[in-house]
Amino acid sequence: MRILSLIAFVMTALGSMGASAQTMGGIPAQGGGETSAQRAAQKASCERDARLIYRNGRDISEQWLQQVRTTRRAYVQECMTKAGFAP
Numbered sequence: 515m516r517i518l519s520l521i522a523f524v525m526t527a528l529g530s531m532g533a534s535a536q537t538m539g540g541i542p543a544q545g546g547g548e549t550s551a552q553r554a555a556q557k558a559s560c561e562r563d564a565r566l567i568y569r570n571g572r573d574i575s576e577q578w579l580q581q582v583r584t585t586r587r588a589y590v591q592e593c594m595t596k597a598g599f600a601p
Contacts, residue, residue, distance in 0.1 A: 553599050560593035561586075 564586040570579060 556597050556599060557590065557594060560590045560597070563593065564589040 567589065568582050568586050570582045574582075
């Protein structure tokens with residue numbers, strides 16, 4: 515019985531550590547030394563999210579396509595600002 519409770523405790527602790535590591539992963543490092551690789555990775559992530567959120571179909575008008583592009587650009591800009599990278 516003690517072993518089961520110990521296993522449950524260890525699994526819970528490991529799960530909590532993983533969750534806290536994921537939430538802290540989006541915070542840029544202190545000290546101001548942002549690299550171009552970090553910036554490029556963050557921008558790629560923001561662009562991927564924008565494509566997934568604002569999808570378009572095959573047969574859409576040019577006006578709608580332009581509106582989707584503008585919305586995606588605005589989303590990427592806001593995402594980069596929230597991540598701590600100046601535009």
